[in-house]
Amino acid sequence: MNNDGIFDIESRLLLEALQQVYGYDFRDYAESSLRRRLLNWLSGSGFANLSEAQGRLLRDRNLLDQFVCGITVNVSEMFRDPLFFRAVREQVVPHLKTYSFVKIWHAGCASGEEVYSMAILLREEGLQGRYRIYATDVNEEVLSKAREGIYPLKEMQRFIRNYQKSGGQHDFADYYTARYDHAMLMPELKKEIVFAAHNLAVDADFGEMNMVVCRNVMIYFKAALKERVLELFDRALLPGGFLCLGQKESLEKRGVAGNYDELARGTRIYVKRYLQS
Amino acid sequence: MSNATCNPDKRVFRVVVLGVSTGGVQALKRLLGALPADFPLPILIVQHISPEAGNGLARLLDELCAIRVKEADEEETMEPGCVYLAPPNYHLLLEKDAVLSLSSEPPVNFARPSADVLFESAAAAFGRGVIGIVLTGAGYDGGRGLQRIQEEGGLTVIQDPVEAEAPSMPEHALSLVAADHVISLELLPALLQLLAGRHSEQGEPS
Structure with missing residues (x-):
């Protein structure tokens, strides 16, 4: 051999x-x-x-x-796939605003870049104090990085470009303090985020979510594990809730597909139906 | 060029993997445009491309070529007579069961998708069944992966750097690999047909 x-x-x-x-x-x-x-x-x-x-x-x-x-794969960017964040801003947030309080599960959050991106977006859209993000990852080491919210300063250029393409109107520099070669994100952003260890392959779901974000995580799983994870998300989501997947991840062939409609073709943002098939 | 010299041990190829960068769009138009719709192998391609590019290149090539061209989707099983382009901002990999998979791991050789990533996965999954090709491009992507393909018994093809629009990728590959064929773009479709033809003559995959 x-x-x-x-x-x-x-x-x-x-x-x-x-x-x-x-x-x-x-x-x-x-x-x-x-x-x-x-x-x-x-x-x-x-x-x-x-x-x-x-x-x-x-x-x-x-x-x-x-x-x-x-x-495990632990890298991300702030506002990765700016068009996804633009779609959340323009097409999802108006629905979220109709709730008095919004719960979001960000599964596989890695070092937290996209979680903070979402927090920035929700604050800018006036949801401050009305949401909580449960950010989970299998990996304790990256979770502690995520909790810190400190990223290499050299990444900021790219993050700012992404932010602007995503429809951000503010001065992105207001959201961090530069120190030596690092950028520390504004501590207020963390107030509405709960970081916790969670293993999608074995642990149970979090309940009553208005939105589940899990982008470019399931691409590393085989079909059977994808099905398991999507069932977890399906149980966690309230009817009318949003399931956000990565650009190349589709519900098309999945068991839970019948419970969802894609918000707009190609967005990979799926809305859970009120009446289940 | 006779069959005997191209494919002396009559091995059965299962897949063509190709890496290309600068000058790639023109090169792919010429290569894929010259292949028939019933080309008997799947072709997986890494073309370096901006992370925000859509699937326009796949659509363009599909329109221009007889052979089917599409952007690779996750968990798709590769089929003969189809060309799969790695999506922008994702690595494309090949699994042992002929299923394509994607990854958003960090860029390799400053590239995502990276040809090295595709080639190494193809070498591990299909060994002697792989035809690896490096075409025009700036930078160094593809060389190390081509080396892996050779180590696993696959067949290696490099575009003649003299005619390449950007010679550094083929040159780098040549510095690492004693290629089975160093060839002009013009002759490449005929070579691929000969190599792949063995597949249909023998009739059964390995």
Whole structure:
């Protein structure tokens, strides 16, 4: 058997063991991109192969956290896909305004860029004090980054461009304080955000949401796990609530598709029907 | 150019993967425009493109070419006679079960989509069944992935840098890989037909 074949066996064994020891379940992640991240992690880990790493990973929680951080995708941008945020601003917010209080679940929030983007948008649209965002991720390490809300200053140029393309009218610089080479987001933005660890592969849903945002998270899952996660979201969402997916994620072939209408074609913003099929 | 020299061990190819950057639109028009609608292999393409570009390039090429061209969708199973372009701002990868997958991981070689990412996934999934092609482009994307394709027994093709609109991608690939074919764009469609033709002659996939 060649090295590739052995690597595949080692990774299956490791994922199985991690599931049994920690409850982290990566067995239903799409293989080719997971394989790529496993190889990247391994090359920087000092271990010769996954079998060698396994013994330590099963006993050393710190190493495990670092591993989980390495093999999950944790990067985003503020106002990533500006047209999505524009559609939220123009087509979703008018509905949200009709509620006295709005609850939003942002699943797979990674280091928080898109969560803060949403908070900025909602404040600008006058919803300050009338919403809460539950921002969850499987990964404790990135959650603590998200809680900090501190990003490299060099990213700001791109974030500002995205913000403007998304229909932002204010001076984006008002939302952060530059310090050395970092930008610290305005602490007030955090008041309405609750960050919490949550594993889409095994944990239960959050209830009574007006909106669920989960963009470019499920693209890393195999079909069965996608179905599980969409059922979670479906249970969490109130009728009339909004399900926001990534640009290349569609409900088309999914079990819950019959419960939703796309807000406008190609937006990947789905509205939950009042009458379920 | 005879069949024997192109494909001496009569292996069965399953997929063509191609990376191209600067000069790519013209190159793809010429290459894909010369392939028949019933070309017997799927073709996966990474063309470097602005993150905010729509699917206009896929639509344009589909209109101009006999072979079907579309933007890749998540979880799509690749089919013969269809060209799949990586969507702007996503990496395109190939799974063992011939399903396409997407990723928004960080850019590789400053590129998302990146040809290296596609090539490495194809090499891991289909090994000897892969034909990897690097065409015109600035930068260095594609070279390392082509090397992986070669290591896994796949076939490597590089556009002759002399005629490439931007030679650095083919040159870089040539510095890493002893390519099976260094070829002009003009002859590439005929080569692909010969290589892929083996597939239909033998009749059964591996």
